[in-house]
Amino acid sequence: MELLTPDLGLIFWMTLSFIIVLILLKKFAWKPILESIKQREEFVTQSLEQANQARQELEKVKDEAEKILAQARKEREEMIKDAQEMRSRILSQAEEEGKKAKQRKLEEALQEIEAAKQNALKEIKDTVAELSIQIAEKVLRSQLDDPQKQKKYIQDLLKNTNLN
Amino acid sequence: MRVKAFLILAVALILGNSSFAQEHEKQEKFNAGDFVIEEVLDAYWWHIATYKGHETAIPLPVIVKSKIRNQWFFFWSNKLYHGKQYKGFFINHHSPNKGKIVERDAQGNLVRPIDLSITKNVVAIWISMILLFGVFIPIGKRYKQEALQPPKGLQALLEPVILFIRDDVARASIGDEKYEKYMPFLLSVFFFIFINNLLGLLPFFPGGANVTGNLAVTGVMAFFTFMITTISGTKHYWKHIFWSPEVPWWLKAPLPLMPFIELTGIFIKPTVLMIRLFANILGGHIVRITFVALIFIFAMFGIIAALGISVVSVLFIVFLTFLELLVAFIQAYVFTFLSAIYFGMAVEQGHH
Numbered sequence: 352m353e354l355l356t357p358d359l360g361l362i363f364w365m366t367l368s369f370i371i372v373l374i375l376l377k378k379f380a381w382k383p384i385l386e387s388i389k390q391r392e393e394f395v396t397q398s399l400e401q402a403n404q405a406r407q408e409l410e411k412v413k414d415e416a417e418k419i420l421a422q423a424r425k426e427r428e429e430m431i432k433d434a435q436e437m438r439s440r441i442l443s444q445a446e447e448e449g450k451k452a453k454q455r456k457l458e459e460a461l462q463e464i465e466a467a468k469q470n471a472l473k474e475i476k477d478t479v480a481e482l483s484i485q486i487a488e489k490v491l492r493s494q495l496d497d498p499q500k501q502k503k504y505i506q507d508l509l510k511n512t513n514l515n
Numbered sequence: 516m517r518v519k520a521f522l523i524l525a526v527a528l529i530l531g532n533s534s535f536a537q538e539h540e541k542q543e544k545f546n547a548g549d550f551v552i553e554e555v556l557d558a559y560w561w562h563i564a565t566y567k568g569h570e571t572a573i574p575l576p577v578i579v580k581s582k583i584r585n586q587w588f589f590f591w592s593n594k595l596y597h598g599k600q601y602k603g604f605f606i607n608h609h610s611p612n613k614g615k616i617v618e619r620d621a622q623g624n625l626v627r628p629i630d631l632s633i634t635k636n637v638v639a640i641w642i643s644m645i646l647l648f649g650v651f652i653p654i655g656k657r658y659k660q661e662a663l664q665p666p667k668g669l670q671a672l673l674e675p676v677i678l679f680i681r682d683d684v685a686r687a688s689i690g691d692e693k694y695e696k697y698m699p700f701l702l703s704v705f706f707f708i709f710i711n712n713l714l715g716l717l718p719f720f721p722g723g724a725n726v727t728g729n730l731a732v733t734g735v736m737a738f739f740t741f742m743i744t745t746i747s748g749t750k751h752y753w754k755h756i757f758w759s760p761e762v763p764w765w766l767k768a769p770l771p772l773m774p775f776i777e778l779t780g781i782f783i784k785p786t787v788l789m790i791r792l793f794a795n796i797l798g799g800h801i802v803r804i805t806f807v808a809l810i811f812i813f814a815m816f817g818i819i820a821a822l823g824i825s826v827v828s829v830l831f832i833v834f835l836t837f838l839e840l841l842v843a844f845i846q847a848y849v850f851t852f853l854s855a856i857y858f859g860m861a862v863e864q865g866h867h
Contacts, residue, residue, distance in 0.1 A: 353556055353613050354797065357731035360578075360630045361557060364637040365735040372644055372707060377699035380651035384677060385698055387658035394663055 545815060547808040554804045555725045555797060556614060558635040559592040559606070563720055572596075573720070575638060579604060580629040583620050592632070604628070636732065639724030643710045651706070680705055680851060688855040693862045697855065700743060704736055705851040712796060712843030716836055727846070728796035730789065737789035740854040745781070748861040756781070788853055795846045799839040806831050 495501040561573040574593035581588060581603070594601035595616070598608070607617040607625060616632070617625045654670045666674045685694040685701055711732075714722040726732055756777040758767060766773045806828040814821035 353610075353615075354552065355730060357729075357734055358557060358615075358630070358634075360632055361634060361636055361729065361731040362735055363631055364633070365640060365732050368637075368640050368644055369703075369707070369735055369739065372647060373699060373703050375648060376651055376703050376706075379648075380655035381699040381702050383655040383659040384651075385681070385695070387662035388674070388678070388681075390662045 545808075545811050547805070547812055550808050550811070551801055551804050553614070555728060555800045557725075557729060558614075559595065559616065559632060561635050561638060561720060561724075570596075575635065576633045577604070577616065578631040578633065579616055580631075581618055582626055582628055583618060588628075635724050636726050636729055639711070639714065639721070639726045640732070642721045643707065643714055643726065646710055646714075647706060676705075677702060684848075684852050684855045688852065688859040689862060690859065694855075696747075697743070697858050700739065701851050701855055704739070704854060705847050708736070708792065708850055709843060709847035712847060713840075715796060715800065716839050716843065725797065725800050727792055728798075728800050730793050733789045733793040736792075736850070737785040740788060740857060741782070741785035743854075744785075744857045744861045747858060749864060751864055752861050784853075784857055788850060792846050792850050795842055799835070799842055803832050803835050803839070806835070 491504075495504060559577060560575050563571040563573065565571070572593075574591040574596075577588070577590050577592050577595070579588050580586065584603075588602055588604070590601060595604065595606050598605065603618045604616050605618075607613055607615055612625065612627050615627060616630055617627055620626050650669060650673070654673065657670060665671075680702055681694070681698060684705075685698055689697055708727055711726040715725055715727060717723055757771075757774045759773065759777070762773045810821055810825050810828050813824040
């Protein structure tokens with residue numbers, strides 16, 4: 352039966368002790384502990400939010416960078432294309448021009464050759480003419496030494512020449 | 516493992532034999548019932564050990580006020596050892612007030628003085644208080660100084676428990692808006708019960724006292740729960756008790772049947788709280804001490820029987836102690852949780 356009869360003294364001391372426990376632990380333990388935990392939780396939530404924001408911002412920046420990069424790539428490709436086109440154009444132009452120049456030079460050379468040929472022919476003709484004259488002179492001189500022959504020759508000439 | 520088992524057995528034998536010797540000298544015959552009850556009751560001294568009939572106990576202060584002489588008396592309890600009388604006070608060996616300090620009036624009747632003695636349980640409560648302060652005040656200091664640092668050491672061990680009480684007990688039962696006011700009480704009650712339950716599992720000083728298995732202790736805590744519940748009761752709470760709209764009128768008037776039941780419930784709830792903790796912890800203590808008593812009983816049949824039963828008893832005691840570790844937590848949790856539920860009922864607004 353002693354088990355079921357609460358002792359007055361123990362009730363007194365227990366009440367007193369428990370009140371002291373409540374007061375002291377509330378002031379020195381539970382209050383700072385709960386406040387700090389709350390503070391920390393708020394801090395963590397805040398940090399998470401900030402991290403989220405930062406991540407979103409980063410994503411945005413990344414997107415932008417991607418866009419810029421894509422544009423740059425496009426531009427580069429265009430530039431390369433342009434350059435290639437220009438190169439081929441220049442090449443073909445140069446080729447054409449070269450061809451033309453070659454043609455011109457060829458023509459010039461041909462003309463020069465022609466001219467030279469004409470000159471040469473003229474000179475040859477002249478020379479031949481002179482030579483012919485000289486030969487003819489010499490021949491004539493030798494043939495016309497004697498007056499007989501001279502006469503005969505003149506007669507031949509006269510014969511060949513039509514008097515018209 | 517085997518070495519450990521032998522050690523336990525050896526200790527059990529030494530303790531068993533010496534205690535048996537003492538009991539033998541004193542009473543000739545071992546009374547298991549008295550032995551068990553004495554172990555779980557409060558005492559005026561803290562018994563440490565008995566060796567070869569020589570008792571070692573810590574005497575504790577006796578503070579009594581004689582109703583007959585109308586005077587306070589302060590003395591050490593060792594003056595009352597072995598049935599001795601001191602200034603008219605002695606320890607009663609018969610019911611009622613068995614084991615309590617009494618005095619005789621002029622007619623020879625036993626009279627109980629007003630007894631505010633620092634008993635074994637009071638000392639055990641103070642030891643647990645010192646432990647609580649020693650653990651939680653430095654932790655609180657660290658929280659205050661380094662609020663944003665991750666917890667470490669004991670703090671890291673206890674923070675999940677504190678969070679558990681906050682989130683799964685207080686918040687869940689009282690609600691997010693009002694739980695904060697009740698946190699200091701809930702945490703204090705939880706850790707007070709838990710630490711005393713654990714100390715009660717230790718078989719020797721400074722543990723071994725049956726604090727939470729004492730009706731006065733659990734009663735005081737339940738009374739706190741009752742007071743807090745009653746004080747925080749809202750209009751809705753009282754209306755729900757005296758004139759609940761959910762109850763048909765003929766149960767409320769002319770005969771106030773439901774209000775009466777509800778009103779009784781206000782007192783039954785903390786009473787149940789008090790009895791549940793008390794009975795659970797007391798039960799654990801009694802079962803474990805009974806296995807010790809079993810060794811002494813068998814010792815009367817000879818050393819072989821004592822040896823044999825020691826093995827069984829020690830194994831059972833080890834097993835029960837593990838079970839009681841679980842119970843220590845569960846009962847602290849249940850007391851806290853039900854208190855929180857009662858607070859939640861008291862502060863509830865409107866209908867769910």
